[in-house]
Amino acid sequence: MYSWHQALWQQLQQARQAKHLPHALLFSGTDGCGHETFIEYLAASLLCLMPTANGQACGHCRSCQVLAAQAHPDFIRIATADDKQTIGIDQVRGLSHFMELKCSYSPCRVALLPEADALNHHAANSLLKVLEEPAGQTHLLLFTTQLSQLLPTIRSRCQIFRMSLPAPDQAIAWLKTQQTIQEPAHLLTLASGKPLTALSLDSGEKLAQRELFLQQLQQLCQGSLTCAQLSSHWEKQDRAELLDWLLQHLQQQLRQQYRDAQGWELYDRLVELKTLATHPLNARLFIENMLVLWVQYQTRRMRTKAA
Ligand SMILES: [Zn+2]
Structure with missing residues (x-):
């Protein structure tokens, strides 16, 4: 235990x-x-x-x-x-x-x-x-x-x-006993404070998958990949996990720009979407919905910056 x-x-x-x-x-x-x-x-x-x-x-x-x-x-x-x-x-x-x-x-x-x-x-x-x-x-x-x-x-x-999550110190102390390859505090941040998620990220494959996904998100916003391509690539992936990666990524961004109202709005919508992650919806459709929200947000953000 x-x-x-x-x-x-x-x-x-x-x-x-x-x-x-x-x-x-x-x-x-x-x-x-x-x-x-x-x-x-x-x-x-x-x-x-x-x-x-x-x-x-x-x-x-x-x-x-x-x-x-x-x-x-x-x-x-x-x-x-x-x-x-x-x-x-x-x-x-x-x-x-x-x-x-x-x-x-x-x-x-x-x-x-x-x-x-x-x-x-x-x-x-x-x-x-x-x-x-x-x-x-x-x-x-x-x-x-x-x-x-x-x-x-x-x-x-x-x-x-x-069932609450442990305090960060306690979670880091536990991760240290698991002899993670990556630095425990870094893993915990990526996992939004969830120690077992942090541990699963440490196994190289998960971390690599997550990085690939985030990289592809960037390509999506730059227009070198489409929502359809991405959703077909990830359709076999656990949808809730995919959404968690996006939420964690957004949360890290929001930590730097906590006044970003559009970002918080997106955060809420993604959390809402998460309630559908276990529904027997079409996987591609679910991922596409998630990606469209992300692209819309990034486009609006760019426009605000430019203005
Ligand atoms: Zn017994």
């Missing part, structure tokens, strides 16, 4: 000891904060037959062993299938059925929904029914990066826990 999640961990373990751990826990945070590790630790801990004094899973009881073998009968993970961008109603029906079963190995049953943002409309409504009639000895662990986008009725039936 990451050091910046320790306080939240203690809070949850205390609630657990007092038998006050809620049925549905909704974690809200940003990608790149290490949330996957945290909720998986928590799931293992809740299922474990002999957790340590700190509440962590022991790693060798019957429950821990079947969990590691990905064959735990009291555990289910609901996530998007490889070829899909959303979680459908059938998956949530499966969850609902799972919740009704009796515990077989562990003291409780745990369902993990690390991509709550990906629930489609019908699936979200179906999940609501699961939340309305909580089965005993079950815990539903959800994670969202877009809390405000979830149905208010889902939010109100869960206890919400915020």
Whole structure:
């Protein structure tokens, strides 16, 4: 577990000891904060037959062993299938059925929904029914990066826990322990303070891809590349990641020119666009939308400078 999640961990373990751990826990945070590790630790801990004094899973009881073998009968993970961008109603029906079963190995049953943002409309409504009639000895662990986008009725039936990013010093200290090739502070800046994103940037390939993308953006504004060329080049790329690169680039610019109202307007529009990154939209269309916004902004900026 990451050091910046320790306080939240203690809070949850205390609630657990007092038998006050809620049925549905909704974690809200940003990608790149290490949330996957945290909720998986928590799931293992809740299922474990002999957790340590700190509440962590022991790693060798019957429950821990079947969990590691990905064959735990009291555990289910609901996530998007490889070829899909959303979680459908059938998956949530499966969850609902799972919740009704009796515990077989562990003291409780745990369902993990690390991509709550990906629930489609019908699936979200179906999940609501699961939340309305909580089965005993079950815990539903959800994670969202877009809390405000979830149905208010889902939010109100869960206890919400915020997962914050570490302070820059703490993140840099952690990156140092990962022996990054690049300078940790530089990586962290590129990753907008997200330590795990910073680490992934350190692997040369990601960094090179990001640099290529930014270089192509420049060529796009100079007119030596077109939006269509760029979007076809990047259509297989994770759209949210691509948009993050653009957001990070813009944020760095805005740090120097924080009065740039047009820049902040673009920033808001890109953040808005990000809510569509997981929708089953045409990838090229999504990228083109993003690029058009960028080109419009750069053109207006040039005009303002010239005036
Ligand atoms: Zn165990």
